[in-house]
Amino acid sequence: MSVRTDILDKLMNAVLQFDEKAAIEAAEEALEAGVDPLEAIDKGLRRGIAVVGEKFEQGEMFLPHLVMAADVMTAASKVLEKGIPKEKLSETQQGIVVVGTVKDDIHDIGKNLVAGLLKANSFQVHDLGRDVPISRFIESAENLNAELIAVSSLMTVTMPGQRQLIEDLKELGIRDKFKVLVGGGPVTEDWAREIGADGYAANASEAVKVAKRLVGRG
Ligand code: B12
Incomplete structure (x- = not known):
């Protein structure tokens, strides 16, 4: 398994296990390994929270699980967002x-x-x-x-x-x-x-x- 898919799986599993510490560690690992932060959010964290949503729909998980998964996703996203390159404001002011x-x-x-x-x-x-x-x-x-x-x-x-x-x-x-x-x-x-x-x-x-x-x- 490549380092990238390994990290994406760690992010997904951390959300599924409601493990904020593991999610933050995996997010930091992603940044260090040069994984695209948006990919880490989308193919790691979001994949995990989607499974939580499905389990909720099927009655296998309940509202507190959604809350916990959301907290883990938010905490790890904050770490990953620091790695998103910013455009120079003056050059490309948008609307x-x-x-x-x-x-x-x-x-x-x-x-x-x-x-x-x-x-x-x-x-x-x-x-x-x-x-x-x-x-x-x-x-x-x-x-x-x-x-x-x-x-x-x-x-x-x-x-x-x-x-x-x-x-x-x-x-x-x-x-x-x-x-x-x-x-x-x-x-x-x-x-x-x-x-x-x-x-x-x-x-x-x-x-x-x-x-x-x-x-x-x-
Ligand atoms: C986390 C979560 C919660 C958390 C939300 C915490 C928070 N601060 O947001 C909490 C626990 C509070 C919650 C509550 C509820 N939830 Co909820 N929740 C979820 C869950 C698991 C994940 C949502 C999420 O954050 N995904 C991750 C983000 C990154 O993805 P995203 O939101 O889709 O956003 C991406 C794109 O859609 C897009 N995007 C998003 N917004 C926008 C806007 C624009 C302009 C553009 C261009 C793009 C864009 O870009 C984003 C990044 O890539 C979903 C399941 C799911 N698969 O979505 C259920 C889900 C949305 N919840 C659901 C339900 C039913 C509820 C409750 C009614 C439960 C209840 N019985 O009380 C309440 C809602 C109360 C209310 N009045 O709103 C259902 C909705 C069913 C439906 N189809 O209508 C879902 C689908 C779960 C399910 N499968 O049953 N929930």
């Missing part, structure tokens, strides 16, 4: 982005990764947090003169909030002022098209690419 997780949805690990990576790529990020009312997305985007609104949703029951945002923008006659980027576990390209979003991305690095394209600097 202003308002980011948040839709109302009634408290999942924010993925949203935080997207926000962090946009920041690392010189976007001016205003993170509204999680469980964000539609009106706050709109007010903030208007007040900050944002170019992009990036909305995360991790549950099928909260996905309609993304549609609502777009409908409200239309109703207010300001749909054309902002680009809307959607993402999160159950969100798909088809859903994005159906609700009339401007972009969709399946992970944080794709989100940066799409965001750059949407603000015309890709």
